[in-house]
Structure formats: C-alpha cells, structure tokens
Amino acid sequence: MSKCGRKKYIKTNLRQMTMETVESQQDGSVTDSVAESKSAHMQTQTGQSSVPTLAQVATIAETDESAESEGVIDSHKRREILSRRPSYRKILNELSSDVPGVPKIEEEKSEEERTPPNIATMAVPTSIYQTSTGQYTATGDMPTYQIRAPATALPQGVVMAASPGSLHSPQQLAEEATRKRELRLMKNREAAKECRRRKKEYVKCLESRVAVLEVQNKKLIEELETLKDICSPKTD
C-alpha cells in the first residue's frame, strides 16, 4: 500500500474504534455487532471463548438486552450460543436437498479429480439463475476459479525434511519447524481462498432463492386476488 493509503486506513480504523469505544462506554452494553465480535475475538486471543458468528452475535445482542454483561451467562450456555455453525458447503447442500434445482457445492475430492493438478483454471463468475419455471440452474462454469497449489509447490527454500527421527541438531529442528509452518500457512492460504469462494457461492445461492421466492409470492398474491374476484363477483 502507498503511504497515503496506509494513512487512510489508520484514520478510518481509528474512527471506527473510537466510535465503538464511545458506544460501549455510553450504555455499558455492547450493541454494535462489530464491536461485539471484536470483543469476542479479543477474548479468544486470551483464550477465554470461541468466536461467535454474526448471526449468533445478533442473537446475543437480542437476547441479552436485559443482561448487564457476559458474566450473567453461565459458561455452558455461552458455549452453546457460541457453538459453530455448519460449513457453507453443508448449509448449501442441505438447501439443495430442499430445493432440487439448487446446485450443490462440490466436494473437494471431486474438484481435485476434475481439475488436473498443477493447472490453475479460471472461469467467469458462477451464475446461478432462475428459469421461467422458478428452477435454479447452474451454468457449467460452476467452479468460479480454482487455483490448485500443486503438491510440489512448496515455497522457495522450503525443503522436504527427513523423518523426525533423523533430526539431531537444534538447527535442523528449527528448520523443520519453519518448514512445517510454511506448509501450514500455504495450505491455510488456499483453504481461506476456497472458503471465501464457497461463501460467495452460498450468498449468491441465497440471493437467487430470495428472488425466486419473491416471484412466487407475487404470483400467489395475484392468484389470491383473482380467486377473490371470482368468488365475490361485483353486484351492481
């Protein structure tokens, strides 16, 4: 980032942080979801609790209006509240079982089988659209993009170490630790990309579903009006 951008960023965040601080100081309870999530995350930094989802945060904000602080919630209940929701893949697949036309997010395995290794493929963004009959249709370019990290694509300088038993010196151990870290970071990087892709797909799917339901709702309302007219003809 340029220095200008960096400055902008800091300023923006300072403003947000200030506002959050003011809010939390004003009423003693956190109403801002962002502030809530941030504070929750801070707790995780100190090893206190897990991170709530946005929806969960909203729920917490709603249900805990009367509660003065988190201390009121006993640890078990809080754990339930903060429990993790299923992955986007699961949610979308459950969704797809309700609505036959909704495309499933494909399993990792099949993606790998489909995509030759060492090849990064790019496709135009997935378009999930509805047909005139209200069915969801997924175009053929379902995998929005896939940048597969080839098995041999370890970062430069990262060498496949020998088995742990053959490591002797502290230096070797340090190198092994570094290598593991690099590997983990690389995998996590890819996982994060994939996760974001799925999330976008999931959101698109939900948006499509909303569109379909809105159309259906409109049609039903019109049908109802028609039936009303038929059943109660005007008496002039």
Place this chain on the structure above:
DNA sequence: GGAGACTAGCGTCAGCATTG
C-alpha cells in the same frame, strides 16, 4: 485533482470440527 469514504480481496491467526 486531491482527500476521504467505501469496498473487495488477501494473508494470517485462533479455535472448533472432523478424520484417521
């Protein structure tokens, strides 16, 4: 045209879930 606001996307960390 410059400054600030807004947005999208990325890398990383942390912690729960899943798997072997």
Place this chain on the structure above:
DNA sequence: CAATGCTGACGCTAGTCTCC
C-alpha cells in the same frame, strides 16, 4: 488424540467513488 480442515475475525492493500 494428533493432524488436518474450515471459517470468523482482524489487519492490511488497492481500486473505485464521491465530495470539495
């Protein structure tokens, strides 16, 4: 039960928009 996967949150960067 350790290793791995998944995902929310955070910090950051870069691009675009809007206002002056």
